[in-house]
Amino acid sequence: MNYTIEFEPSGIRLVCEEPITIFDAARRAGVIIRSECGGKGTCGKCVVRVRNDKISPISEAEKKLLTADQLAESWRLACRTVVSGDVSIYVPVTSTFEGPVLQLESLAVTLKPVTQIRTVSLAVPPASLTDQRSDLQRVAEALQQQHDVVKAWADLPALSAIRTALREGDWRIGIALRGEEIIDAYPGTARSPVGLAVDVGTTKLACYLVALGTGKVLAAQGAMNPQIAYGEDVMSRLAAAMTDPANACRMQETLVKTINAVARELCATKKLEVRHLLDVCLVGNTAMHHLLLGLPVRPLALSPFVPATSSPLEVDAATLGLDTAPGAHAYLPPPIAGFVGSDHVAVLLAAGFGEDNRTRLAIDIGTNTEIALQVGRRIVSCSTASGPAFEGAQISHGMRAAPGAIQRVTIAANGSVQCDVIGGGPAAGICGSGVLDAVSEMQAAGIINERGRIAKGRPGVRLEGDGFPAFLLAAGSEGQRDVTITQQDIDQVLLAKGAIRAGIDILMTHLKVNAQDIEEINIAGAFGSYLDPHNAVRIGLLPRVPLNRIRAIGNAAGAGARMMLASIDARHRAASLAKQVEYLEVTVYAGFTKYLAAGMRLPTG
Amino acid sequence: MGEGLYQAISKAVTEGEEEEAVKRVQEALKSGSPPVEIMQRGIVAGISKAGELWKANEYFLPDVIMAADAFKAAMAVLKPSLKEGEGAKKGKKVVMGVVQGDVHDLGKSLVIAMLTSAGFEVIDLGIDVPLQKFIDAAREQKPDIIGLGAYMTTTMLEMKSIIAELEKQGLRRKLKVMVGGVPTSQEFADQVGADAWGKDALDAVQKALKL
Numbered sequence: 001m002n003y004t005i006e007f008e009p010s011g012i013r014l015v016c017e018e019p020i021t022i023f024d025a026a027r028r029a030g031v032i033i034r035s036e037c038g039g040k041g042t043c044g045k046c047v048v049r050v051r052n053d054k055i056s057p058i059s060e061a062e063k064k065l066l067t068a069d070q071l072a073e074s075w076r077l078a079c080r081t082v083v084s085g086d087v088s089i090y091v092p093v094t095s096t097f098e099g100p101v102l103q104l105e106s107l108a109v110t111l112k113p114v115t116q117i118r119t120v121s122l123a124v125p126p127a128s129l130t131d132q133r134s135d136l137q138r139v140a141e142a143l144q145q146q147h148d149v150v151k152a153w154a155d156l157p158a159l160s161a162i163r164t165a166l167r168e169g170d171w172r173i174g175i176a177l178r179g180e181e182i183i184d185a186y187p188g189t190a191r192s193p194v195g196l197a198v199d200v201g202t203t204k205l206a207c208y209l210v211a212l213g214t215g216k217v218l219a220a221q222g223a224m225n226p227q228i229a230y231g232e233d234v235m236s237r238l239a240a241a242m243t244d245p246a247n248a249c250r251m252q253e254t255l256v257k258t259i260n261a262v263a264r265e266l267c268a269t270k271k272l273e274v275r276h277l278l279d280v281c282l283v284g285n286t287a288m289h290h291l292l293l294g295l296p297v298r299p300l301a302l303s304p305f306v307p308a309t310s311s312p313l314e315v316d317a318a319t320l321g322l323d324t325a326p327g328a329h330a331y332l333p334p335p336i337a338g339f340v341g342s343d344h345v346a347v348l349l350a351a352g353f354g355e356d357n358r359t360r361l362a363i364d365i366g367t368n369t370e371i372a373l374q375v376g377r378r379i380v381s382c383s384t385a386s387g388p389a390f391e392g393a394q395i396s397h398g399m400r401a402a403p404g405a406i407q408r409v410t411i412a413a414n415g416s417v418q419c420d421v422i423g424g425g426p427a428a429g430i431c432g433s434g435v436l437d438a439v440s441e442m443q444a445a446g447i448i449n450e451r452g453r454i455a456k457g458r459p460g461v462r463l464e465g466d467g468f469p470a471f472l473l474a475a476g477s478e479g480q481r482d483v484t485i486t487q488q489d490i491d492q493v494l495l496a497k498g499a500i501r502a503g504i505d506i507l508m509t510h511l512k513v514n515a516q517d518i519e520e521i522n523i524a525g526a527f528g529s530y531l532d533p534h535n536a537v538r539i540g541l542l543p544r545v546p547l548n549r550i551r552a553i554g555n556a557a558g559a560g561a562r563m564m565l566a567s568i569d570a571r572h573r574a575a576s577l578a579k580q581v582e583y584l585e586v587t588v589y590a591g592f593t594k595y596l597a598a599g600m601r602l603p604t605g
Numbered sequence: 606m607g608e609g610l611y612q613a614i615s616k617a618v619t620e621g622e623e624e625e626a627v628k629r630v631q632e633a634l635k636s637g638s639p640p641v642e643i644m645q646r647g648i649v650a651g652i653s654k655a656g657e658l659w660k661a662n663e664y665f666l667p668d669v670i671m672a673a674d675a676f677k678a679a680m681a682v683l684k685p686s687l688k689e690g691e692g693a694k695k696g697k698k699v700v701m702g703v704v705q706g707d708v709h710d711l712g713k714s715l716v717i718a719m720l721t722s723a724g725f726e727v728i729d730l731g732i733d734v735p736l737q738k739f740i741d742a743a744r745e746q747k748p749d750i751i752g753l754g755a756y757m758t759t760t761m762l763e764m765k766s767i768i769a770e771l772e773k774q775g776l777r778r779k780l781k782v783m784v785g786g787v788p789t790s791q792e793f794a795d796q797v798g799a800d801a802w803g804k805d806a807l808d809a810v811q812k813a814l815k816l
Contacts, residue, residue, distance in 0.1 A: 040792060231758070235788075239758040301759035302706030303733050451665045468662070491665065498667065593674055593711055597621075597667035 005083060007031045008090045022048055022078035022089055027229045032096050036232060036393050039079035041065075043394075046078035047095045054085030067481065094399060094428050113215035113566040116179045117278050119190035120147045126171045135163050139182070143175065154182040157318065157326030161185045176278050176325060183278060183327025194218065194270075196263050196277050196324070197561040199343060200255070200284030200292065201225060202234055202367060203391070204526075206558040207259065208565075209266040212279060215566035219266045226254045227291070233367050233388070234287040238301040241291070251291050256321040263323065277324040280317050281331045281565035283557055285341035285368065289332060292320060305338030312575050333564055333574050337583040339383035342574075344370045346560025348581070349574045351522045351553055353379055359517050361504065364524040364557070365390055369500045372581065373507040379577075380511060382584045384503035389489075389496040390432035390527050396470075397429045397483045404428030406473060406483060407530055409437040411445045415459050419474050419483075427474035427483045433530035438473060438485050439493050440535035443602050447471055450602045452490045497541045498600030504543060505599060506589050515543035524556040540603040610638065611646040618651025618679060619658075621671025626651070626679040640686040648683065652676045653722040660807055669806075670711065673718040680721070699813065700748040702730030702739060703786075704763040709756035712786060715806035716752065723810045725750075739767050743776045750816055752809070753799075755786040765797040772798075781816040785809055 005014045005025050014029040023046055026033045036043035044065030051074045058071060059080040066075055078095075124142045125131060133141070136154055139162055143149040154162060162185040165173045169187025176184040176193060193212040198205060202225060209219040230251050231237040241248035263274050282292065286307050290297045293315070295308045313332045317324040324330075333342040344364065348354065351362050353374050362372045367388045372381040392398035392405070399405050403423030409430075410418045419434070421427050430438070442448045447458050454461055454469040462484075464470050470486040508514070521542060523531065533550040536542045542550065553559075563570040586592060610633050617626035626648075633643045655672035658664035664672075699720055703713050710732055717727050728746055730738055743751060751771075755761035764784055771777040784794050785803035794802035801816055803809025 040790065042790070233758075235758040239762065242759060242762060301757070303708045451663075451668065453662065453665065487662065495666065587708060587710075593670050593714070596711070597670040597674075600665070600667040 003084070003086045005029070005086075006088045008088060010091075016083075019082050019084035022046075022050070022076075022081050022083060025083070026078060026089075026091075030226075031091065032224060032226075032228065033078050033091055034095055035079065036388075037079075038231065038236065041077065041080050044077065045095065047075055047092065048078045048081075049074050049090040049092070050076050050081060050083070050087060052083070052085070052087045054083065054087065056080075056082040094404065112569055113213055115212055115279065115566060115568055117176065117183075117193050117195070117212050119174060119176045119193050119278075120149075121189040122146060122173050122175050124166060124171045124173065135159075135166055139166070139173075139175070139185070143177075143182075149177065149180055152177070152180050152182055155327055158182050158184060161326045176327075178279075178327070178329070181327065183329075184275075184325035191276060193278050194267075194272065194276055195279035195281070195565050196266075197558065197565040198259055198280070198282045199346070199555060199558040199561050200259075200282055200288045201343070201557075202285060202288065203228065203232075205258065205262065206555050207262045207266060208558060208562050209263075209270065209272075210562055210565055212566055215562065217562065219269045221262050221266055223258055223262050226258045227251045229254070232393070234285065235301065237291070238287055238297050241297050242301060248291060248294070248297060252294055253321065255292060260321075260323045274323040275325055277317075278328050279331070279565060280322060280324060280328060281333070281561050283333055283342040283346040283561045283564075285343055286335040286338055287341075288343075289335050289341055293332065300338050307335045307338055310334050310336065310578065312571065331564065331571065333571070334578045336381060336578055336581050337383070339368055340370050340381050340581075340583060342578075343557040343560075344372070344381060345574050345578050345581075346558075346564070347522075347524045347553075347556040348372055348379070348560075348577055349563060349570060350556040350559035351524075354573070354577050354580060358519045359513060360520045360522065361507075361518055362522045362524065362553075362556075363500070363504070363528070365500065365527045366525060367391065369503065371500070371503045371507060373504075373511055373513065375511045375513055377580075378511065378582065379580055380507055380582045380584050382503045382507060382586045384499040384586060386496045386499045387492065389435065389492040392429070392431045392435065394492050395430065395435055395489045396486050397473075397481070398435065398489070399429035399431055401431040401433070401526060401530065405431035406434040407431055408532070409434055409441055409473060411441040411447075415445065417460065417473055421474075426477045426480060428480055430473065430483060430485070431530075432527045433532065435485070435489070435493055436531055436539065436541070437535050438471075439490060439602075440532075440538045442471060442485075442490075443539065448490060448602070450604045452494050452602055454487050454490065493539075494600045494602070497539060498596050501540055501542075501599030502592065502595040503586050505595050506586050506592070507584065508543070510584060510589075515545055518543065518545050519549060521545060521550045522553045522556070523550065524553050526555075528552040529554055538603070540599070540601070544603075610636070611643070611650070614643065614647030614679065615651035615654065618648055618675045619654045619672055621655075621668065621675050623671075623675040623678045626675040627682050630679045630682045634683070634686060640683055644680075644683055644687065648676060648679045649722045651679075652718045656719050656722055656807060656810075669715060673714045676718045676721070677714060696726075697724075697750070697813075698726045698728065698746065698748040699750045699752055700728045700730060700739075700742045700746055701752040701754070702734040702742075703732040703754040703756070704760050704767065705733055705735050706763065707755050707757055707760035708732045709754075709786075712756060712806070713754050716754070716785065716803065716809045719806040719810045720752075720813060723814065725813065736763070736767050736770055740770055740774055740776070743771060743780060744774070748780055750781045750783055750813055752803075752813075753782065753784045755784075755789065758788040761786060761788050761793065764799070768798045783809065783812060783816070 041061035140152040165185040174190040408420030470484040801812040
């Protein structure tokens with residue numbers, strides 16, 4: 001017997017036959033419900049409200065992870081609840097990824113926006129019984145006469161476009177060229193050329209509609225990476241592809257579907273269509289790159305983690321499933337190593353690495369953190385598995401940077417805690433920058449020692465159910481739980497910080513650099529824009545440098561993608577940067593565990 | 606005089622002072638102290654103390670890492686002087702290794718340190734260990750327990766193959782298999798047919814004692 005599941009507030013419906021967990025139903029329906037454990041009933045994040053008697057009884061996991069109040073008010077865990085009849089499910093904002101603060105603005109970037117793409121208007125002599133030249137020949141000859149294009153040619157998709165355009169436009173058409181190749185034709189006159197730049201993040205996509213010819217951003221929009229349904233992090237997605245090769249295809253398709261959807265929306269804001277996109281540039285970490293291209297990913301998942309290529313790739317956009325002009329290409333800049341992708345190259349390009357001899361550090365903090373150190377003509381990069389603590393994951397009350405998240409914490413001399421919440425309302429949780437502030441302030445206030453151990457008996461410290469101490473940040477109001485930071489949360493932060501700092505320290509030792517030698521530290525990514533540099537130094541995440549040398553550079557990967565879209569010069573620069581960068585595998589560096597141990601401690605004094 | 610030296614070794618291991626621990630062990634060997642005593646009263650005492658501090662939540666991971674490093678270095682110096690199987694109080698043998706494709710060393714070092722402190726004899730196959738090497742070790746060493754470690758979601762899949770091969774070779778019934786590593790879980794251990802799951806190094810020891 002069929003039944004219907006309705007998700008609120010999106011209104012998305014799913015018709016089912018068999019009993020199914022709400023979690024799986026959401027995945028099938030395209031409704032995003034957050035999970036850090038992949039639906040195993042251990043993280044407690046997939047909280048939904050269901051009022052119905054045709055659902056499975058409350059499970060042990062739910063008794064453990066939800067409060068009595070929550071259970072009384074019909075809140076359940078999506079992964080532990082099975083439905084088998086018509087039901088309506090409410091997904092609160094804290095259980096989705098809706099409305100996270102996406103990082104789209106970036107450095108002002110100077111470049112010469114010269115590409116091979118241009119558009120021209122063409123008046124073509126009509127075909128007649130006395131002039132039976134083929135469509136392509138007459139267009140090519142017209143292009144030579146009117147625009148000095150020598151031996152223009154077209155591949156099959158553009159050829160169809162030419163044929164239709166000539167007659168619809170009554171022999172007046174606009175032509176898009178990539179060098180001598182005709183990649184689109186349409187009735188009327190030439191339109192300003194536009195293209196699409198995409199930063200394919202593991203969690204968030206950033207898409208930009210760019211005017212080719214000027215490099216100007218016409219519109220920008222972010223979206224969640226739908227591959228999250230297959231795994232929150234890169235390794236889980238690779239594991240999914242290894243378990244079932246069909247998953248790799250599905251991940252590729254769902255990603256491209258989302259990119260196309262965002263591209264459509266971006267174009268619509270400028271009264272354009274995706275058909276008008278003449279060029280695409282996509283950057284991402286190596287796993288994203290390989291999945292997008294359909295390259296075998298197994299060797300990325302196992303030591304020694306080598307990528308298929310370290311050269312740029314230019315393919316027909318249609319091959320990837322992207323909706324664009326008929327002959328448009330997609331340009332994929334090169335990855336550097338298994339865990340350092342073209343997004344890192346894009347960051348370095350946008351930050352101007354390789355342009356001078358300054359001693360500089362660039363860090364892109366995420367679940368994997370890529371770090372580059374430039375000393376003179378040498379640039380050495382590494383990747384560290386920092387984990388998602390700085391993105392608010394695996395923290396008891398952690399959430400992404402969205403309304404309701406504590407983003408700033410200060411502890412006054414009298415011990416009172418001041419929290420700054422995104423959106424200004426009551427605190428529903430805490431995001432990465434808030435977590436960093438909390439640890440720093442707690443150490444300064446003596447609530448934790450240099451090992452990060454919470455001192456029991458201090459005001460604001462209480463014992464949780466498992467006997468471990470926690471510190472109260474914001475008392476719950478309006479039926480929300482208290483927002484606390486637990487001993488385990490602090491451990492997660494120190495582990496994340498330790499991994500990142502170990503990477504930085506190893507690069508510094510390798511290139512014989514001291515903190516005072518570093519002239520600039522660039523931090524890319526949303527977290528970088530929100531973190532407090534003073535606190536970042538105080539907890540030892542960053543080496544001790546004057547604070548005015550620390551600069552957030554926003555979505556530098558996106559900026560780099562835009563640069564490479566709009567400028568051939570930038571593509572060449574990026575390709576040579578990729579060759580110049582030396583990759584260092586930190587986990588096999590001599591004394592790695594000692595760097596890690598040192599990095600995990602909180603500095604004293 | 607012996608006692609003071611054992612205490613110095615123990616303290617150096619607990620506090621993660623690798624060079625100091627190595628120096629003292631060499632001193633003790635030179636002065637003729639029995640290697641088994643050096644191991645039990647010096648090195649093992651030191652790592653056990655670190656384990657207790659960890660359990661009491663006074664030590665955090667970096668402290669344990671440093672202690673495990675000191676333990677490893679001190680044992681390396683002592684090993685040539687120990688006869689085979691000497692020093693293992695429980696008489697139980699564990700073969701440990703990180704599965705093929707995975708190069709994370711840290712967790713394994715901690716588990717080995719804790720197992721040794723609890724009296725197990727541990728044979729370390731290293732990291733990135735091919736399936737066949739586990740099978741050969743099971744056959745040749747005849748361990749009581751095989752411990753498999755994987756630290757990535759992609760490599761833990763290998764554990765299923767290893768257990769299946771042990772079954773195929775008629776070796777599975779003769780030993781117990783324990784699995785561990787960040788992405789693993791009790792559910793995963795049940796799925797792959799392991800006998801036990803170690804949540805962390807301390808838990809691994811508790812589970813191993815019960816096997």
